[in-house]
Amino acid sequence: MKTLYDKLWESHCVADLGNGEALIYIDRQLVHEVSSPQAFAAMRAAHRRLRRPETHLAVADHAVPTRQRSSIDDPLARSQVAELERNAADFNVPYLALQGEGQGIVHVIGPEQGLTLPGITIVCGDSHTTTHGAFGALAFGIGSTESSTVMAAQCLKQKKAKRMRVNVTGSLGPHVSAKDIALAFIARIGALGAVGYAVEYSGPAIRALSMAGRMTLCKMTIEAGSRIGLVAPDDTSFAFVEGRRLAPKGAQWEAARAWWRTLPTDEGAVFDREVDIDLADIEPQVSWGTTPDEVAPITGRVPDPALIPDEARRASAEKAIRYMGLTPGQKLTDIAITHVFIGSCTNSRIEDLRAAAEIVRNRHVAAGVKAIVVPGSAATRAQAESEGLDRIFTEAGFEWRFAGCSMCVGMNDDRMRPGERSASTSNRNFEGRQGPGARTHLMSPVMAAAAGIAGHLTDVRDLTSIDVRTLA
């Protein structure tokens, strides 16, 4: 009786190193401009070549401008992207050009290109690599030195994780999405709750999720401290992968799919920890603090640290409330915002944009709020435009941008000034994450869209129910 994680681990074990460690074969690596320059430099310094350059895929996403695509004005960003292009050329790594239709956030384009497949190991010098676990791939973030090791040896030494299963039952209420499941899960088990575990999300509610929803959920696993989030491959995943540029074709496709069908966790396999989540209990969630477990339902209030029994969590809450400029006991819906960011590898796929567009259609962003939509990839942007979503957003007062990491990481000019406050579909509400002194509230695309319309955090369900009454 084996779990999905066991099967992925065992099928990639090159050598058992004892002590729970193994040398794990890495099938694919995504490469971006921020964590790769030092990895390529290490290759050059050691006069090494890539063992299988064709298993890597490079793209620029972190530092790129999103207002336009004709030039990069920031000289540092320009030279960083140029260095990636040069390295890709020198080491024969496939590269998706910045102006091309394949460009986008690594974790959006990997699946889009069919580089991400069920049953593989895939890494990237980026913690959000958990995303690809949605396909039943062993996917995890690594540092630059490890990235260089993968380039040279196609392997990494890894310690086997413990196994956690999150059983998700029930169905999502109106305007509740995978992001809310993720935030509620992290709030429940804590930002350290999944450290040392490989987390498998399972149950009927997961089977019912789209690939976009599964990617959102798996991506957020890192914010609970785990490097690995998994969903077993099924017909939903196969339908997504089939026909993609790099996906197997013809007889190879049939053989691959037969292999992938053997991957799901065996009935009766044992997990080290099981967590049950009933979706009936989950309301739209927002973060109020500066760690991703400082989250509450939108119907709630900023907590009073004095009432938090755990000393460490109390200290963290006090610090967070100070940084965030909030008042203990304040209603979450009373928090006014200055910015809306719809984007990031967590929530920038076409499904996310459709859901947000539905909320802002025939409405307008509140006065004083700057709102941007940054599609996860050039292909997502093109798809959205073919559906007219760009016009819905721009008519509602949103800026419609080119693909990139943008305000999730704040490496380009998409960042806030001190004291400004965002409703953001990204994944980290850390101090200074969206600019020095900037304040971030994490939420789903529909919640961020609704906040933009209202000018403050708001329950998207109220916004839409008012409308229904008006129409009636």
Next chain:
Amino acid sequence: MSLKPFTTLSGPAAFLPEDNVDTDIIFPARFLLITAREGLGTYAFHDRRFLPDGTEIPDFPLNRPQVRGAPILVTGANFGSGSSREHAVWSMADIGIRCIIAQSYSEIFHGNCFRNGVLPITLPADKVAALGAAAAAGIAFHIDLPAQTILAGGLSLDFEIDPERKQALLNGWDETAMLLATQGDAITAFETAQRQTQPWLYESEPAQ
């Protein structure tokens, strides 16, 4: 590249009594545009060390004159969480930090430390608190990796470390070179077998 071997370390310790110090705090994202890995110390804890006009914030523990250049940092739980950016370790190493003592770490950051010759020691909260008090009192620390001990004034504590990682630190081993030297045949054998069982991973290669 081989690393500077780590055996013993003596000196003052800085104390940052805070949980969840993430890698955005250690190395703010806007400095990630720099592609070199050397000389990043200026940016370590940048927004905690400096005001926007560039003047130092005297209250920040690492700015205290007594611990400037201290080789040891004592801090809280979940240190180095968030982004995998190795710049966090590079920048800390560049201001002289070679040993961190904390209750817990993010997994990626923890691994990044070893790959850069930095020793991350994990101890229970009460011991970290005791060492933090010693650090704040200006007591010099002595870390002995072979013996796995920390001495700080009257405190003498043992710590655990994975035996293989200990050897790697003691010898300054480079993981990539070790893998290529010792596992080359095993890697080739794996690829030969995988090409048979999962040929689609070889035949539908990513194209330019």
